[in-house]
Amino acid sequence: MKILSINTENNSLKFSLFDMKDESIITSGLFDRIGLEGSNYTIKYNGEKISQEIEVIDYNDVVRILLEKLIDLEIIKTLDEIDGVGHRIVQGNDKFVESMIIHEDLLKELEGMNNFLSLNNSYNILGIRAFMKYLPNTVMVAVFDTAFHQTMDEEAFLYSVPYKWYKEYGVRKYGFYGTAHKYATNSLKSVLGKENFKLISCYLDMNGSVTAIKNMKSVDTSTGFTALSGIMGGTRSGDIDSSIIPYVMEKEGKNVGEIIDDLNRNSGLLGLSEFSSDMREIISKCDEGDEKALLTRSKYVRRVVDYIAQYYVLLGGVDAISFSGVLGENSVPLRREICEKLACLGIEIDLDANSKMGEQVKISSNSSSVDVYVLPVNEELMIAQETVNKIKNR
Numbered sequence: 001m002k003i004l005s006i007n008t009e010n011n012s013l014k015f016s017l018f019d020m021k022d023e024s025i026i027t028s029g030l031f032d033r034i035g036l037e038g039s040n041y042t043i044k045y046n047g048e049k050i051s052q053e054i055e056v057i058d059y060n061d062v063v064r065i066l067l068e069k070l071i072d073l074e075i076i077k078t079l080d081e082i083d084g085v086g087h088r089i090v091q092g093n094d095k096f097v098e099s100m101i102i103h104e105d106l107l108k109e110l111e112g113m114n115n116f117l118s119l120n121n122s123y124n125i126l127g128i129r130a131f132m133k134y135l136p137n138t139v140m141v142a143v144f145d146t147a148f149h150q151t152m153d154e155e156a157f158l159y160s161v162p163y164k165w166y167k168e169y170g171v172r173k174y175g176f177y178g179t180a181h182k183y184a185t186n187s188l189k190s191v192l193g194k195e196n197f198k199l200i201s202c203y204l205d206m207n208g209s210v211t212a213i214k215n216m217k218s219v220d221t222s223t224g225f226t227a228l229s230g231i232m233g234g235t236r237s238g239d240i241d242s243s244i245i246p247y248v249m250e251k252e253g254k255n256v257g258e259i260i261d262d263l264n265r266n267s268g269l270l271g272l273s274e275f276s277s278d279m280r281e282i283i284s285k286c287d288e289g290d291e292k293a294l295l296t297r298s299k300y301v302r303r304v305v306d307y308i309a310q311y312y313v314l315l316g317g318v319d320a321i322s323f324s325g326v327l328g329e330n331s332v333p334l335r336r337e338i339c340e341k342l343a344c345l346g347i348e349i350d351l352d353a354n355s356k357m358g359e360q361v362k363i364s365s366n367s368s369s370v371d372v373y374v375l376p377v378n379e380e381l382m383i384a385q386e387t388v389n390k391i392k393n394r
Contacts, residue, residue, distance in 0.1 A: 002026070002076070003387050004085045005380040008127030011036055013062050016380040017075070017082075020388050023381060027075050031062045041065070045075055063130040084139040085131050086387035088179065088379070089124050090227075092144030093170060099147065099386040101394055102128060102140040110142075139394070141387040148182045149175030151217040159224075175221040177203050181211045183377040184324050187360065189216065191373070197319040200311045202304060203377070204334070205325035206277070207233030207268075210304060212311035220314060222307050228264055231303045234277035237267035238303060272296040279327055279334070301334065305341040312345060321347070322375040329376050330357045339364075339372060347372065 001021070007014040016028040029043035040053045041062075050073075056062050070076050087102070093113060100106055107128065110121055128140060149157075157173040158166060165171035180203045189195055199213040209230050211221040222230030222238075232238035245259050254262075270277040273296040275285070285293035312318055321342075322328075323335055332355055339349045346369030354363040356374070364372035 001083045001388060001391075002081050003384040004082055004131075005088075005383040005387070006085060006127055006131070007088045007380070007383075008059065008123050010123050013059065013066075013127060014380075015066060016384070017070070018381065018384045020384060023384070025381075027070070027073075028380070029066075031056065031066065034059065034062055041069075043069060043073070045073060059126045059130040060133065063127070063134050067134055079135060079138075082135065082138055084141060084387045084391050085135065086141045086143050086383035087124060087128050087131075088383055089121060089142045089144045090146075090176070091121050091174065092142075092146045093174060094146075094150055094172070096142070096144045097147055097150040099141055099143045099390055101390050102132075102142050106142065139387075139391050141390045143179060143383045143386045145176050145178045146174045148178030149173075149211070149218040149221050152220060156220045171225060173221070173224040175209070175211070175218065176223040176227040177205075177209045177211075178218070179379045179382050180205075180324060180377045181209075181213070181218065181221070183379065183382040184322050184375045185213055185216055186382075187375045187377075188320055188322060188373065191360075192319075198315045198317065200308050200315070200318050200321045201375075202308065202321065202323050202328055202338075203325045204231075204304065204323060204328035204331075207236050208325050208327070210307035210311065212315055214315060220311060228260075231307060232268040232272075232300055234279075235265050235268050235270050237263040237271065269296055269300065272299060279331060283331070283333060297334075297337075301337045301341060304338055308338070308342060309345075318370055320371045320373055322373045324375050324377040329374055332357065335363065335374070345369065 003018050003020055005016045005018065011034045013031045013034065017026040019026055027043060027045040029041060031041045033039040034056050035058060038053065039056045040051065042049060042051045067079060091113060107125060110125055113121060132140060159171060161171060181201045184201045185199060188197065188199055195216050201211045201213055203209055207227065209222045212219040228236055230238050245256065249256065249259055268277065269279060269282060273282055273292050276282055282293045282296050286297050308321060327334055335354055336349060339347050348365045348368040349363050349372055350365045353361055358376060360376055361374050362371060363374060364370065
C-alpha cells in the first residue's frame with residue numbers, strides 16, 4: 001500500500017510518499033512560494049535531489065505538477081498506485097477526536113469553523129480539494145493536530161473566563177502538535193513494551209509545545225485556544241499577560257489583529273534576541289558572549305523547564321521525559337541545560353549519550369530518577385499510519 005502524506009500551509013505544500021509494507025519512504029519534497037514570485041519545488045528520490053523554479057498560481061497547479069512528476073520520474077507507473085492521501089489539519093476543535101475519512105460534509109464543517117486558526121485550515125482545505133480533483137477515486141483522510149489532546153478533562157481545557165464563552169463561542173484549550181506528541185508516545189511504548197506509563201513529551205521545533213501524557217493519553221498541554229500560547233517559539237511569544245495587548249495597541253496605534261500578528265511573527269526568539277528566530281544562530285552568539293543571545297537562550301530554557309516541572313507535579317512523578325523536534329533532537333546544549341535545571345527532581349543525564357543528535361537514544365544516566373529520551377518524530381509517517389488505519393477500518 002502506498003500512501004501520500006500532505007502538509008499544506010500558507011504558500012507551501014510538503015509531501016512524502018510511503019510504502020506501508022515496511023513504512024519506508026519512497027520520495028519526499030516541498031513546493032514553496034506558491035502563488036508568489038520565485039515559486040519552486042524540490043523532490044528527493046533514490047538519493048537524488050531535484051530542484052526547479054516554476055510558476056504555480058495555486059494549489060491545483062501544485063498537485064497537478066506533483067502527480068505528473070511522480071509519473072515522469074517513474075516513481076510510480078500510474079496514479080492508481082496511490083492507495084490513500086493523508087492530510088494534516090491544524091484545527092479540529094473538540095468535534096474531531098480522531099482522524100476522519102474526508103467527504104464533502106466534513107469539508108463544509110471545517111470551512112465553517114470560526115476561530116483564530118480557521119486561516120490555517122483554509123490552506124489545508126485548498127490542498128484537499130486539489131487532490132480530490134486529480135485523484136477523485138482515492139481515499140482522503142484528515143489527520144487533526146488537535147485530536148490527540150481531546151482526552152483532556154474540563155479542569156485542564158477550560159479557562160477561568162465566563163463559562164458562556166466556552167459554551168457559546170468554543171473558548172477552551174484545544175492543544176496543537178498532537179501528531180508529533182502521539183508519535184513520541186508510540187515510540188516510547190515500543191521502547192518500554194507497555195502502555196501504562198507517564199511521559200512529559202517536549203516537542204521543541206521552530207515552534208513547539210510540552211505535553212503531559214498518562215497511559216498513552218494527553219492529560220494537559222502547553223498550547224491552548226491557538227498555538228500562540230505555551231512555550232516561546234522562534235517567532236511566537238508563548239504565554240503573556242493578555243492586558244499587554246490593549247496597552248501596546250494604544251502605545252503603537254495598532255489594531256488587535258496587528259498586535260496578534262506581532263505576537264505570532266515578531267516575538268519569541270526573534271523578539272528577544274532582535275536578530276534571529278533560529279536557536280542555532282542564538283547559541284552561536286552565546287558562545288561569543290552576546291548578552292541578548294544569552295538572555296534569549298536562558299528564557300527559552302526556563303519556559304520549557306516551567307512546563308516540565310508543572311506537569312511532573314500534575315502527573316505525580318513521571319517515568320520518562322522525551323525530546324523531539326528539530327531543537328529537541330539536535331540541540332545538545334539545550335537538552336543539557338534543561339535537564340540541569342531539573343536536577344532537584346533527581347534528573348541526571350549522561351553527557352556522552354546526550355552528545356548524539358537526530359537518533360533515538362536514552363540520554364539519562366543510570367542514577368537518574370527519571371529516564372530521559374530523545375525520540376525523533378516523523379509526522380508524515382504518523383499521518384500515513386493514521387490513513388492506513390482508516391482505510392482498513394472503513
